[in-house]
Amino acid sequence: MSTIKDDTANTMLQKNNDTAVELMKLAFDAPNNRSIFFTPVFNDGEIIDFRFTLLSRGTIDFFKGIDYTGQTLLEVLPDQINQIESLKTAYETGIQQNWTRYYEKLDGAQRWFRVCDSKAGEGVYRVWEDVTEQKIAERNFNTVIAEQIEDKYVSLFNSVDQGFCIIEVIFDENKKPIDYIFVKTNPAFENQTGLVNAIGKTMKELEPNHESHWFEIYGEIALTGKPRYFEHEAKHLINGWYEVSAFPLSDIKDNKVAIIFNDITDRKNVERELSEFNTRLEEEVKERTASLKEVNAQLADKNTQLEQTNKELESFNYIASHDLQEPLRKIQTFITFIKDRDMTREESEPYIKKIHDSAGRMTQLIKDVLVYSRLSAEKEFVNVNLNDILDIVLADYELLIKEKNAVINRNVLPTIKAIPLQMEQLFSNLISNSLKYCSENPEISVTAQTEGNLAHLTFKDNGIGFDAQYSEQIFKLFQRLHGKGDYAGTGIGLSICKKITEQHNGSISAESQPGNGATFNITLPLK
Template identity: 30%
Template structure:
């Protein structure tokens, strides 16, 4: 039994019945009394201690006991008492920091609302109680919020979500409230205003990334694409250009670094042209080595100093392809250019074209390319790490990296948690697990888990599986794969809590089993009187009332058909039994003789012999024929003919509207209920087609009526 299925009242009652006032009890004793795991009992006892309903004390190195205090008698609130529970609830909830706690009923109306933000950020208690949040915040909240509340009160599940209403961001936690019999009587929702937290988190994130960027080992600027305003700069750039961050942030690049009026350097013009190309083409632009003097600060005497740069301008694109920023990266190559200024040459950049300096130019170029490749690889690694870290921290699935521990014989005995993601705690219930061993956290954890992860560490082969972890009181879907170096014995696991799905599957399995047993019993009990009725109907004298005898005989035959139809609908292929060669035209003609429609016409143009059960195929035709007569009129014309991979049954009646063509196959659907229709005929047709792995579709016939098409029908292998 999970902790969400054991109520506080049940736990408190178990404490009272297990020990008298002041008598200590252990988690194991309460687990036995409640029929749950020791872990669940421990969590519930600690929760009651946090609510001041119980006292606790540590005994020995790892044991702990709890007891019901004497002052819980008159004068001390008893959580099992209605009025005192409400008073205790309101007193505690009113102190809930930066949020509110509310109890709501099955209509999602709030019965009790308390909290520090009630009457301030949220409406007053009088405005909220008796209303639904969807009514008060109709413009902000949609059906999704009501679905969240229903999750607790209808499904008995506990969930957390984030919503926005009243201009604020809220984290909402919902859970069911149960009575002593385990029945859900209300829902509990906890609202916490996280607006300021998210704002501070965003500011902290931006500040962190800005600090990281400013310490990048390279000269970088980040510019706005419209006016080239400087929005970020690295320390390396400030050092290379002898500028201060406070002086250049918010300024245009070309206001900070204008052309030197005393020289004919064209650095500014060349940079403007490069940035325009980046804006127009939205692609990186690598500039040639450029002569662009920089202004000196007054402390250095003012004026300009000659500098040569190797610039690269790269666009940063939004999701829609527009440019959000431009990254301007430069490398100061002034020492190299000065070294090449040999023998007083006035144009050192042109020396790259001279034969005697070709080798030097090649070495310079290769060195720059290698440096660029190294920086780009470093950037890619950091970007990859950032993406995977973001994914690691944002996924809903639990993720952890563990180190397997083996004994001297090489058998897995334990594992240590090295790293976990934020969803890990919610998925497992384990807190502060990093650095801890699983055996210490859950000593009774099944050996199965250690064996599976041990195989991954040994073989290096990933595995996917579903298994129950009884010590955690959950089912999991797991993907485990080797991580790091082979000798590290590390395994990474990605897992999801599938307890709700497994419990639902088990309920369905039990329900289906009961359903099949009921079907067998019902069919057996019905067949006996029907068989007897058929035998005696054959002995009735036909001279006195021949028509009545025919009606009685037909009624018993019809009952037998309905039993067969019911079994196919309930059991599928198991009931359809073995198949044999069946001629479509002959079977359809036999079914037509059972239909009371003397004015209707059947046209047969089929030459197919197929593999099917003749009895059920005749039922299929009879249901389709009766449906055509019922909806197409007593004088309807029905056609049975072949398709390339099957056959069809068509009529010239009123047809079936396109929006009803899927609905007609549902059990219980009928448009002739007043005439005795039971809604099983077409459901049987569709189910039999599914059993035989045929496709069954409804369309319009050539004469505007209904046409039922059956494809991928198994043809008799002996048919020519």
């Protein structure tokens, strides 16, 4: 009894399943049902295509009776790689993909399809429907709305002084904006542009030389739907500037752009004049600042010179109170001594010699002071061959050089821009010092080398030398490292050398050790 009941139940279940399958087949093959079941095609584990596995009757009818079962999507539609991406995403993520496909037939008819891809088992089930009529209705509705919006904008801007127009951007086959046509304008448009009867005409018809940046900006707005505010020059249209606010009228990609604009040429001219004035003012400030810096530098230089002059005056005062008075005092003392003692000529001879020596020292001191004081007055720079200068100085000391059996070593010296007499004084003082401070067999070398615009001269001897701590002090006025009884001199010679090198924008320094001679390094500009 129980077995009969089970068999009856199984029989009824099988009939119900068969009925469900039959109903599903009828629904799948219904004339208005467009469905496809795709299975993925793999290559090395990666999906590269999808195969038509099952097509509904409505799908086959859509393909004009061709059953593509067994073929792949790219074999049938090789240009639809984006469809592969939709199917692949649905298969791999399980997320339903919804999108709209648009295409245009050869006869120009436009078609829209709404597509839904969903994962089903080991494949993807696609259902799509033709929504062309709906899309056309939406477009027509939007067109009506857009026209109403255009009319409202025109009506709104009819009473303002700002220019207003609606344009339709014209693109070439590469989507490059090449022109635009005027669709609507307000009364102020003509006053702002000078264009008459512009509606229905392109900008290039009205102004062939209109700058390309206007087409590029409006083309970008038409393509992206993003509004722009900007200021730009319209040189060929008004030889001036516009302030512009441009925006798409609606979401419809109809290439129409609304433009509100105003001639701001006067403002730009004022801004330019103000900018030029500010630039001139900045330049004048810079010039005056530079002039002030130059004056300050000159003043600082004058102050330095004044300080140096004051120091020299102090030294000259010292001469007047000490160095010059000392030999004069000796002369007076010896004359009084001879007079009071009523000496004979023979008795007074030693004192007369001392009077003569003191007078000679005073004369030499006065000469050296005069040479030093006149250095700043000489300003005429000419080309000076230093080889000739050295020849002149050596000729002056020829007897002393022979007397001391001195050896002079030299190389080729350069030609520089200098004051000839001062160069003679410089070389003479240095050669004189080397001969003076060498007790026997003096050896003096005078060499030079050039570097860029500089000449480096070296005067070196094998004399008694001096302690390195006095290497700067020896160039100061009336500074002596030895007593008057040891070596003759006034203490001005090296001060003259230092002043001459400074007068020539150069420098002088000394190196020495006691008993190892002295080296004087001089740097002078070639020009």
